[in-house]
Amino acid sequence: MRENTEQIRPPRALWVPFPLGRPFGAPHDAAFQRDVARCALTLLERRDGPVILEDFARDAPGQDGETDMEGMVCPVRLPRPDPMGQSTTITDIKREMAQLAPWRERFLTANGRTIVGISGMAIEEAVAFLGTVLETGRSDPVDDGDLGLAVRNTTEDLRNWYVEAASARPGGAASGELLADWFWGETAAGALILALHPVALASENSGFRHVGERALVPRAQQHRLAD
Amino acid sequence: MTSSDCGSRQRSKRSARATPVTRLAKTCSVGVIMVRLSDLTPEDAEHLLAKDCPRFATEPFVTGPPLRERRVAIVTTAGLHLAGHATFELRDTSYRVIPGGTPSDRITMSHSSVNFDRSGFQQDINIVFPIDRLCELAEAGEIGTVADFHYSLMGAGWEPHEIADTAHQIAGLLKEDEVNAALLVPV
Numbered sequence: 001m002r003e004n005t006e007q008i009r010p011p012r013a014l015w016v017p018f019p020l021g022r023p024f025g026a027p028h029d030a031a032f033q034r035d036v037a038r039c040a041l042t043l044l045e046r047r048d049g050p051v052i053l054e055d056f057a058r059d060a061p062g063q064d065g066e067t068d069m070e071g072m073v074c075p076v077r078l079p080r081p082d083p084m085g086q087s088t089t090i091t092d093i094k095r096e097m098a099q100l101a102p103w104r105e106r107f108l109t110a111n112g113r114t115i116v117g118i119s120g121m122a123i124e125e126a127v128a129f130l131g132t133v134l135e136t137g138r139s140d141p142v143d144d145g146d147l148g149l150a151v152r153n154t155t156e157d158l159r160n161w162y163v164e165a166a167s168a169r170p171g172g173a174a175s176g177e178l179l180a181d182w183f184w185g186e187t188a189a190g191a192l193i194l195a196l197h198p199v200a201l202a203s204e205n206s207g208f209r210h211v212g213e214r215a216l217v218p219r220a221q222q223h224r225l226a227d
Numbered sequence: 228m229t230s231s232d233c234g235s236r237q238r239s240k241r242s243a244r245a246t247p248v249t250r251l252a253k254t255c256s257v258g259v260i261m262v263r264l265s266d267l268t269p270e271d272a273e274h275l276l277a278k279d280c281p282r283f284a285t286e287p288f289v290t291g292p293p294l295r296e297r298r299v300a301i302v303t304t305a306g307l308h309l310a311g312h313a314t315f316e317l318r319d320t321s322y323r324v325i326p327g328g329t330p331s332d333r334i335t336m337s338h339s340s341v342n343f344d345r346s347g348f349q350q351d352i353n354i355v356f357p358i359d360r361l362c363e364l365a366e367a368g369e370i371g372t373v374a375d376f377h378y379s380l381m382g383a384g385w386e387p388h389e390i391a392d393t394a395h396q397i398a399g400l401l402k403e404d405e406v407n408a409a410l411l412v413p414v
Contacts, residue, residue, distance in 0.1 A: 005260050007280035011288040012257040019266065021344035021414050023259045027351035030360065036259065037360045037410070041294055041370060043257045044408055049288030113332035115349055118314045152339065153314060163346050176344025210317060214384075218341045219270040 002053070009051045014040040016056040019176055025060030032061060062175070089195065090131040092188030097123070100165035107168035116161045119153035123161050126154040127189075134196055137203055148207025151200070152215050155193050162189055177220075184221040193217065197225055255291050256302075258411035271342060281387055297408040299365075300374035300401055301325075304382030305348070305355040305414045306338025315339060315381045320390050322380040322397055327358065327373055340383040343414050355414055374406045382413055 002015045016036060018025045024033040039056055046052050108114060119126050132139045133151060163179050184190040193216060200212025217225060264272055291297065306315045308323040314337035315321070325334060331352040336345065347354035358377070364370045378397045380390070401409060 001262055001264060001275050002260065003264060003276060004278055004280050005258075007282065009283070009286065010256075010258055011286065012255070014257065014259050016259055017263050017266075019344055020262050020271075020342070022347040022354050023412050023414065024354050024357050024360070027347050027354050030353075030363070033353050033357055034360045034363060037357050037364060038369065040257050040259050040410060041297075041299065041364070041408065044255050044291065044297065045294050047290050050286035051288070111350065113334075113352070115335045115345070117310065118335060118337045149314075149317060152317060153337065156337070156341075160345060160349060164349055167346055167350060176346045179346050180344065207317070215317060215339050215341055219274060220268040220342070222270070 002055075005053060011049055012043040012046070012052045014043060014054050014056055017058075018060050021176060022060065026062055029061055032058075089134075089188050089192050090127060093127055093192060094124075096188055097127075097161075100162065103168045104161065104165035107164045110168060111164075114160075114164060116157045116164065119150065119157045121154060121157070123157060126157050127192075130154055130158065130192060130196065133208075134192065134199060137199055137208075138205070145207065147205050148209075148211040151196070151208060152211045155196070155216060158189050158193070159183060162187060180218065180221065184217075184224055194221075194224055194226075255289055255407065256409040256411050258413070260413065274342075279386065291407050294370055294408075295368055296371045298372045298374055298404075298406050299361055299370050299408045299410055300404065300406040301356060301358065301361070301377040301410050301412060302397060302401075303356055303377075303379045303412040303414070305379060305412065306336050306381040306383075307334055307356060307379035308337065309333050310335045318384065319381055320385065320393050322378050322393050324400075325356070325377045325379055327375050327377060331358075338381055338383065338414065340381075355412055357410070357412070361410070370408070374401070374404050376400065376404055 005013050005015065014036075016023060016025065024036050026032050035058075036056060039054070043052055043054060116123065121129060129139055129150070133147075138147060139150070162183050166179055166182060184194070197212055197217055200208050200216060203209050203212070264276075267275070307325060308314070309325070309329065310333050312323065317339045319339070334352060334356065336348060336355075348356075353359050356377070356379075358373070361370065361373045365373050378400070380393055380397075382390075
């Protein structure tokens with residue numbers, strides 16, 4: 001943030017008014033991204049240091065996030081499951097994924113790349129793994145020492161799979177905030193991860209507990225957690 | 228668009244005009260920093276404002292050759308790495324090398340923070356790793372060349388002194404690649 005940078009006083013920095021995670025502003029807008037890069041790199045030629053903090057004047061195209069998410073494939077808000085209801089949640093996730101699958105195929109065709117896969121599991125396997133962890137607090141195929149990282153990576157894969165699918169719908173290139181609100185507020189997959197949170201916090205496994213505390217639910221979505 | 232191999236392609240052009248002066252030039256860096264405080268949730272704003280930002284005793288401002296003669300590398304804290312390579316651990320001060328010619332479909336992300344938006348990166352790698360934009364600026368002659376190697380680490384949760392060794396290692400590698408401009412890209 002600009003406020004942090006003013007304290008650290010690096011030699012040259014360009015502040016951009018874009019959301020966290022999007023330092024070059026807008027996907028697939030090469031001209032806009034080039035302007036950001038050019039504006040930053042030009043600071044290298046400035047000699048009026050020792051501290052240069054410049055502002056980029058324009059918002060990113062589409063940053064207002066007005067894309068309508070109404071009518072997403074799961075418009076009905078699913079009941080938040082409790083740990084005892086995990087089989088229902090898994091069924092709901094499978095149904096959602098079947099509905100989203102064509103859009104995810106479209107994403108893969110259009111983009112030619114995916115960031116799903118860091119868990120090393122097929123997505124169906126990842127869902128089953130998370131269901132087992134929700135039910136039992138652990139999972140036999142994963143060593144206890146690796147449980148935290150496995151949960152982090154499988155939840156990341158699940159979230160990224162859904163967002164890739166949603167962003168491939170017509171008009172689906174919504175802001176990250178809208179996509180996040182949809183995932184965490186409207187999908188069974190989001191509900192599963194929310195339900196994992198208290199399981200992680202109560203776990204005797206320190207790695208899993210750490211994930212629950214720091215790497216499972218974004219701060220901006222933690223209001224959805226049960227008290 | 229996929230990340231091209233313009234770094235390797237243009238190395239001969241750079242080498243042909245490299246001089247002892249440019250090889251010895253200090254590496255300058257410029258960072259791209261994000262987000263309006265007012266655009267954050269109160270929880271995120273409070274968290275980020277509470278960061279312990281050190282004040283350094285020195286102000287390492289250096290100058291160098293014109294931009295059109297610069298060799299530019301990207302250093303990002305986005306937690307990027309090649310698909311199939313080791314993911315970043317939950318707390319991890321290591322770095323990953325991303326060769327300039329790596330196809331974009333081989334680059335993935337395993338940053339441990341859940342608090343920033345991935346959807347832009349999912350759609351377009353250049354949103355956090357602007358390799359294609361650097362190649363275009365090099366083709367247009369606005370910068371000299373694009374480095375052969377770029378670097379990614381993970382910035383979540385570290386105090387600056389805890390990741391200083393990693394930064395020194397990356398700086399050494401940049402010098403070996405004759406880089407004299409680093410574009411620092413956080414997420």
